[in-house]
Amino acid sequence: MTKTRKGGKTMKRLLVMLLSISMISGLFTFGLGNASADEVDTTADVGTTYYISSLNGDNNADGTSPDTAWESVMKINDITLQPGDKVLLERGSVFNYQYLHIKGSGSAENPIIIGTYGDEAAAKPVIDAKGQGIWYQDYGITLDNAQHVNKGYVSSTILLYDVEYIEISGLEIVNNVSFENEDYSLREKMNRTGVAVVAQNAGTIDHIVLDDLYIHDVKGNVYDKHMNNGGIYFTAFMPENEAETGIAKYDDVIIKNCTVENVSRWGIALAYTAYHAQFNAAEIPDDICQKYGATNVIIRNNYIKDVGGDSITTMYCFRPVVEYNVSDGAAKEINEEIYNATSFGRVAAAVWPWKCKDAVFQYNEVFDTHYNGDGxxxxxxxxxxxxxxxxxxxxxxxxxxxxxxxxxxxxxxxxxxxxxxxxxxxxxxxxxxxxxxxxxxxxxxxxxxxxxxxxxxxxxxxxxxxxxxxxxxxxxxxxxxxxxxxxxxxxxxxxxxxxxxxxxxxxxxxxxxxxxxxxxxxxxxxxxxxxxxxxxxxxxxxxxxxxxxxxxxxxxxxxxxxxxxxxxxxxxxxxxTMVEGVFSNVYEVTDTWINGIAKGTTVETLLSNLIYDERTTVKVYNEDGTEVTEGVLTDTMVLKATYNDSVKEYKLGIEKVYTEYSPEGMTATVGSYQPNNTTEGGGNLALDNNLSTMWHTNWNGCAEDERWIAIDMGTNQDVAMLKYVPRSAGGTNGIITEYEIYVSDTGEDGSWTKVETRSNTWAGDSTVKYAEFDTVNTRFVKLVATESLSQNAGLIFASAAEIRLGYEVE
The missing domain is CATH 2.160.20 (Pectate Lyase C-like)
Known part of the structure; x- marks a missing residue:
């Protein structure tokens, strides 16, 4: 099996993130890239404008002018809105026991606008569902934790179900308790939402904008984390026929300038999905997140106050940007007095992501989150x-x-x-x-x-x-x-x-x-x-x-x-002060190596991706000492950074292609192991093609010089790479973070020779790691851990789920 070792992955990824943030936002001047409801230029002859007023409306009128406004927002629930339609509520109006469940979608050119008209000095129009607007929620699948509720009745003041190109602004939204003697702490209490958004049978739901909404007193179920339950909550259910309608997800969502106050459980959540199983790995591939998750999500300039649980959570989103928001007094109901029917889920924090890829949280402020298991x-x-x-x-x-x-x-x-x-x-x-x-x-x-x-x-x-x-x-x-x-x-x-x-x-x-x-x-x-x-x-x-x-x-x-x-x-x-040497946001720079240089990289590209003091001269040289100013780099070249009489030299770590040897027939010896255990034990468990087992040093701890594993290939072969697969579950004990590589023809004491590796450190996580070195013909290869992780104070461990050796392919 031939694999390309992608060196410098972390550095490249960070550069991509920086560029992404810059493209989304700029550094300190931010543009939405999408017009708000008040800014959309809709053509006069596209769509119908509907006017609704509790002050002087009449449901027997035609509703198409301020003078012939309807009295009830419920009239809109009987209409399938079309691209370019507007639904305008008169400021100062109050609509009790009413709700707005939109049917029909806009288009990219002509979104549906839901906003206001009338006296600019008057209060926002109020829609208070008071527990009405009931619909049935069903993810169609068990959630990531079987204890999470995945179906049931929900009351939503505004519901956008499989509709898109909708922009809502300027409303006051309430959904307060209305049922007599309703026990607030009841486990089966009705879930409630201010604004619920659902994707299921329409593929990707595009362009939902929520702007300048005042959502408050939405008294839902404090326990149900993933029902449409709280101020603003987006969800994606399993489609009835995915082959026909496509994957249910979101693209282009903006929530801005909203105040969400005194709601339960969530302030803003976007967007729990029935496709959660696609996100099971720790490292989330870009293509998976973009295919099954929400994309182009911006949550900006919102005030979240006194919510029962969490203030803002992005879920299953690809590069969401959460900025300029304020959370004040989150998790006020996550306590034993109110949250008393169960202890499951009795934790909350203010602003956070769940199973997102490259989420960015910036320029936010959080005050006075209440204590709980998290807080x-x-x-x-x-x-x-x-x-x-x-x-x-x-x-x-x-x-x-x-x-x-x-x-x-x-x-x-x-x-x-x-x-x-x-x-x-x-x-x-x-x-x-x-x-x-x-x-x-x-x-x-x-x-x-x-x-x-x-x-x-x-x-x-x-x-x-x-x-x-x-x-x-x-x-x-x-x-x-x-x-x-x-x-x-x-x-x-x-x-x-x-x-x-x-x-x-x-x-x-x-x-x-x-x-x-x-x-x-x-x-x-x-x-x-x-x-x-x-x-x-x-x-x-x-x-x-x-x-x-x-x-x-x-x-x-x-x-x-x-x-x-x-x-x-x-x-x-x-x-x-003067700093010698070079740095990079693209390559991994150590004291003696510049790693992660793609094969085919030119001298000009290398130099353009280095950062150094303007007083330093940086040049590339051939093996014979002649300067190289252009052309493709080779691994025999070096880079020299010169300041006055000081010269710092770097070898060039150009990415190589390796073929892994099969572990069949190989054996392993170790410095320590846990006896009498089939899943965490001897060195053979690092060669068994099973990521659920591992070599693990003794659970009672080991000496520093016992953290090693030696692989016997059975015969001398060319080796230039060791692949280390850390444990991926059950904690972090034994994950190797610093190492040395030794080789021997005989495996006997005194016969081991240390080889120079491009790096001697690995990140303390579960991602696959590589040690790279010049090709050597040998039979035995030893990995020695000089630093490793331990969750037990005073105890030393080493572990490996799998280890492979490989040779360079020219």
Whole structure:
């Protein structure tokens, strides 16, 4: 089997994400790319305009002018609307015990508009279903957890079921309790929605815009997470005939300028899908997410206040953008007093993704989320590639951010401010590697940095300011997690993490951090409200950071970040100190290698994708020392970065094609293993073509020098690659993060020779990894773990689901 090893995958992916964010939003000026309801240029002779007024309407009139308006919005439910139609409600009207369940779709050129008319000073027209507008929801399939309710009756004030090209704006939407003696905490309580949107039998539902809606007092079922239940909830059901109608999903959804207040369970959710089984892998392929998930989703400039559960959640979306939203007082009903019929699902956070690919959360603010099993401002839950950047959080009782579990992969948390969040800034329950850089964690008195319940998570913290605002504190910097610290600033702690060899200690000299916002008006603060987190001249954080590949290039305030970044969220105007060497957002650059260079890359392309100080000269040279200025790169060439008399040399890691050897006939010996276990045991389990079994060192722990596995191929063969498949379930114990490769012709003690690999580190997650080296003819190959993950304090492990060897194909 021939496979191409795609080097530099992470760096390339980050560049794509940065470009995606830039194309969607720009860095600080954002355009919708879609007109709002008030901006659509509809042709006068296309569609009919219907007027509805509770003030002076008459259901016996024709409803086509303000003077002949209908009295009830229910009249619209009897009509199949056509492209270009408008439904306008008079401001100041109130429609009790009524609902709007739309039939008919608009078109790309002529969407259906649902809006308002009349006195601009009058209040928004109110539609309060009061528990009416009942329809039956059925996903047609069991949900990802069988305990989740998947069918039942729902009351929705506005329902868009298999309709598209709809734009709704300017309405007040209510769905309050109306049934006498209804027990609010009843498990079987009716689900209710302000706006419910459903895709089932019409394939892709295009262009739904919800703008300037005031949705409140929608008192649904606090338990049912995935029914159309809350303020705004999008769902996709299994089609009755998928071959005929296509996959049920969404494209082009915009929710903006809305206020959602006092609703249950969700504030805004978009969009749980019957196709959830397509998203079972930790890393979500782009094509799968685009095929079965929602695409082109924007949730912008909304205020979510006092919701029973979670404020905003994107579900099964491809690159959704969630920005400029405010959450205030989320999860107010996730407690034993109200949520008392069951403990299942009694957790909620404010703003988070579920099974999304490359979700971006930026310029949002979260205040005062209530404590529960979770209770954080941000939660990078199961999904792939979530980015949180330029956000602000304060006084959230469950902490700042959680990286939730084994399938929360490739998470980045950067340029955010956490101001006196409670119980623990970070919550790391068993997650693969997450990267935190250039954040400010301003810790309240007595609050631990890592939430005490955390266990088994993996995190890398770089360029962060961790500021203890209380009495000088002794800190547990790991809390049973694997946390790597580098170039962080620590203030007011008795000790710092032992592994942070580039730590800065002392007062960062904020301008006035205590001036940070502690409340909200529902609109995100101007950036100047956070000027207190800027650095005064002379701060030890200035030019004390390290360059992080894949960074946005801009700080919290929009300042361009140099090659020697300041620690924290602010980049001062102080000129960078000189930094030798090169960096890249495309390639993986180590001290001696530039990896991930595609075969066929030219000298010009390589140089254009490198970042370096303008005082540095960068050139490519042949093996004989002659300069190369054009043409295709080869792996015998080197790149030299020269500054004055200093020269830094890099080998070129050009992607190669390998063929894997079959493991049949191979055997393995190990330094340690768990005996008497058929699923986690000896080295043979890394050669058995079964990802459900693994080589695992002794469960009681092992010595550092026992973390090795040696493969005997039975005969000498050319080898240039070792493939390492980490465990994918049951935690992270033993996942190898740093390694060495040795070879031998005999396998005897004293016969092993270390080979030079392009890299010696792997990410602490479940993705497949490779060790690449120059071809060597040998019989035995040994993988030695020099660092590995452990969820058990004080114990050392190593593990491998599968290991393969391979040779280079010319």
């Amino acid at each position: 954080q401002a941000w939660d990078a839950d199961w999904g792939d590639g979530a980015i949180y950047q330029y956000n602000y959080s304060h006084n959230n009782e469950g902490g700042c951010v959680m990286i939730c579990g084994v399938q929360a992969v490739n998470t980045i948390f950067r340029y955010n401010i956490s101001y006196k969040d409670l119980i623990g800034a970070l919550d790391l329950p068993g997650n693969p590697r997450a990267d935190f850089y250039n954040n400010v964690f301003y810790m309240a008195e007595g609050v631990p940095f890592i939430r005490e319940r955390s266990s088994g998570g993996v995190a890398v913290l770089t360029n962060n300011i961790i500021y203890n605002a209380g009495e000088t504190k002794t800190e547990d910097w790991s809390n049973n997690c694997t946390v790597t610290y580098d170039h962080n600033l620590y203030y007011n702690y008795n000790e710092i993490p032992a592994d942070d060899e580039n730590a800065v200690t002392g007062d960062p000299m904020f301008v006035n951090a205590e001036s940070a916002p502690t409340s909200t008006t529902g609109v995100v603060h101007d950036r100047t409200a956070f000027d207190g987190f800027k650095l005064q001249d002379g701060s030890p954080a200035i030019n004390a950071g390290v360059y992080v590949s894949g960074s946005t290039g801009y700080d919290f305030f929009g300042n361009k970040v140099g090659l020697v970044p300041d620690i924290g969220v602010y980049e001062s105007s102080v000129e960078d």
